[in-house]
Amino acid sequence: MAGFGILFFVNPEASAFMPRCPFNWLTGLDCPACGTQRALHHLFHLQFREAFAYNPFLIISFPYLFALVLCQWFNDGGRFDALKRVCHHHVVVNVYLVLLVAWWILRNVL
Numbered sequence: 001m002a003g004f005g006i007l008f009f010v011n012p013e014a015s016a017f018m019p020r021c022p023f024n025w026l027t028g029l030d031c032p033a034c035g036t037q038r039a040l041h042h043l044f045h046l047q048f049r050e051a052f053a054y055n056p057f058l059i060i061s062f063p064y065l066f067a068l069v070l071c072q073w074f075n076d077g078g079r080f081d082a083l084k085r086v087c088h089h090h091v092v093v094n095v096y097l098v099l100l101v102a103w104w105i106l107r108n109v110l
């Protein structure tokens with residue numbers, strides 16, 4: 001949560017203190033998560049277009065990621081067990097992983 005607070009107040013584009021992606025630093029290529037800090041900063045300021053421009057896969061993934069958080073951290077009493085079965089279903093997980101790898105490749109070749 002502290003990280004989210006920092007991302008609200010500190011613009012990663014203007015700060016030399018925000019950590020750089022180690023994969024990008026080593027290879028010069030973008031990883032699937034590159035742009036996440038900048039996207040979240042703009043998202044916290046309700047600048048959806050800018051957030052989408054930095055990492056569209058992250059923005060598109062939010063419903064799934066939000067559902068995973070609900071299933072893992074807020075499933076007291078099993079109230080999200082049905083959602084957990086869907087989110088953890090092998091077809092859903094494999095489709096997400098294929099899309100993630102496709103996004104990783106496409107963002108580096110386009």
Ligand SMILES: [Zn+2]
Nearest residue numbers: 021031033034
């Ligand atoms: Zn990266």
